[in-house]
Amino acid sequence: MLAKGENPNAALQSERADGEEVRHLYVHIPFCPKVCPYCSFYKETSDRNKTQAFLDAVLRELDGQQTMLPPLRPKTIFFGGGTPSALSTPQLEYLLGGLRERLDLGALEEWTLEMNPATVSLEKARALRALGVNRISMGVQSWEPQLLAVLGRVHSAEQARRSYEILREAGFENVNLDLIFGVPTQTPEMWRRSLETTVAMRPEHISAYNLTYEEDTEFFRRFVSGELRQDEDADAALFEMTADTLAAAGYEPYEISNFARPGRECAHNLAYWQGADYLGLGPSAFSTVGECRWANVRDTAAYNARIHAGETAVDFREDVPPTMRRAESIAFGLRTNRGVAARELAAWPEKVAEFGELGLLRVMAGERVILTRKGRLLADTVAAAFI
Ligand SMILES: C[S@@+](CC[C@H](N)C(=O)[O-])C[C@H]1O[C@@H](n2cnc3c(N)ncnc32)[C@H](O)[C@@H]1O
Numbered sequence: 001m002l003a004k005g006e007n008p009n010a011a012l013q014s015e016r017a018d019g020e021e022v023r024h025l026y027v028h029i030p031f032c033p034k035v036c037p038y039c040s041f042y043k044e045t046s047d048r049n050k051t052q053a054f055l056d057a058v059l060r061e062l063d064g065q066q067t068m069l070p071p072l073r074p075k076t077i078f079f080g081g082g083t084p085s086a087l088s089t090p091q092l093e094y095l096l097g098g099l100r101e102r103l104d105l106g107a108l109e110e111w112t113l114e115m116n117p118a119t120v121s122l123e124k125a126r127a128l129r130a131l132g133v134n135r136i137s138m139g140v141q142s143w144e145p146q147l148l149a150v151l152g153r154v155h156s157a158e159q160a161r162r163s164y165e166i167l168r169e170a171g172f173e174n175v176n177l178d179l180i181f182g183v184p185t186q187t188p189e190m191w192r193r194s195l196e197t198t199v200a201m202r203p204e205h206i207s208a209y210n211l212t213y214e215e216d217t218e219f220f221r222r223f224v225s226g227e228l229r230q231d232e233d234a235d236a237a238l239f240e241m242t243a244d245t246l247a248a249a250g251y252e253p254y255e256i257s258n259f260a261r262p263g264r265e266c267a268h269n270l271a272y273w274q275g276a277d278y279l280g281l282g283p284s285a286f287s288t289v290g291e292c293r294w295a296n297v298r299d300t301a302a303y304n305a306r307i308h309a310g311e312t313a314v315d316f317r318e319d320v321p322p323t324m325r326r327a328e329s330i331a332f333g334l335r336t337n338r339g340v341a342a343r344e345l346a347a348w349p350e351k352v353a354e355f356g357e358l359g360l361l362r363v364m365a366g367e368r369v370i371l372t373r374k375g376r377l378l379a380d381t382v383a384a385a386f387i
């Protein structure tokens with residue numbers, strides 16, 4: 001924990017005097033139209049009384065970071081949440097416009113913004129496109145009305161379809177749709193239908209997440225009480241179905257939960273997984289620059305108050321020495337289809353051989369180690385053996 005007012009980044013000024021740029025920016029928008037019972041991302045229901053103070057706080061935080069950090073010249077920007085599209089069009093114009101004024105966007109390649117289908121309008125989508133956002137990630141979760149109800153979603157399947165059409169109409173040519181499998185009461189047939197419906201819409205990218213029961217969620221409490229159950233074998237079969245259906249439709253499985261048409265991988269997430277530096281703004285946002293990692297307070301009111309009082313919003317920091325960053329990049333790398341360089345695992349020849357015999361990984365041309373499909377199901381266990 002930091003002392004009040006202490007800035008964790010002061011040391012970076014000297015450590016990173018080489019002027020190396022930070023190329024990836026994350027902005028956390030903590031508002032949602034309604035809180036979903038399975039979700040543990042930091043969020044709260046939209047609150048008009050906090051929003052303007054929040055928008056100003058983000059811009060002020062960015063100003064502060066720009067004086068402390070190496071130059072920020074983003075190649076990717078990701079607005080996540082929560083639900084960034086829960087902000088109104090004028091609020092988005094204020095925030096994104098403020099960002100544009102403060103940043104050199106000459107190197108920007110990808111600007112993603114997460115949307116909930118209930119918060120999409122043509123006016124908003126056009127405004128975002130005009131502001132430079134060129135990738136949308138929309139949480140559909142399922143096309144089955146019954147499962148949308150189980151998930152407590154605020155939108156219908158029809159509304160999600162209409163929102164997708166609006167995004168296309170507004171000129172978005174790079175769209176991701178999020179889906180969830182392993183949902184209570186979901187049958188394999190329902191999942192097959194959701195995959196086929198999604199594929200027929202031809203998004204550039206599909207994220208297919210296995211439902212996880214996260215602490216501090218309503219689903220977790222119902223899981224602990226025995227009301228909701230997880231069937232790992234059934235989930236593994238749904239994962240297989242996902243990989244087969246999406247591969248047949250031309251989507252490359254470039255990470256365990258992420259599938260993209262050629263060249264449409266999410267550059268921002270790839271940068272994380274490859275161990276790049278990134279700056280995060282907003283409540284709960286993490287940053288990693290050089291050998292320093294820090295996170296902002298998970299409380300919007302506290303975040304606003306601290307930033308507007310001229311204090312740091314950071315309430316956690318840790319050192320991430322090169323050995324730790326290397327271990328993390330092995331764990332993340334194994335989740336991707338590029339795998340990791342064989343030399344990175346040279347210290348564990350027996351483990352590599354053992355996992356190879358078990359059919360969990362392959363060594364490609366002696367140079368790269370990648371997980372097989374079976375290995376992807378056990379990615380965390382395999383990664384743990386190397387770190
Ligand atoms: C921040 S939300 C995305 C955008 C928007 N808030 C929405 O829900 O439409 C990120 C995604 O994480 C996934 N997600 C959230 N909680 C999850 C959980 N417990 N298990 C699996 N996926 C989850 C959902 O697919 C969700 O769309």
Ligand code: SF4
Pocket residue numbers: 031032033034035036039040041043081082083116139
């Ligand atoms: S899934 Fe999306 S809309 Fe639902 S609570 Fe999480 S961030 Fe908010």
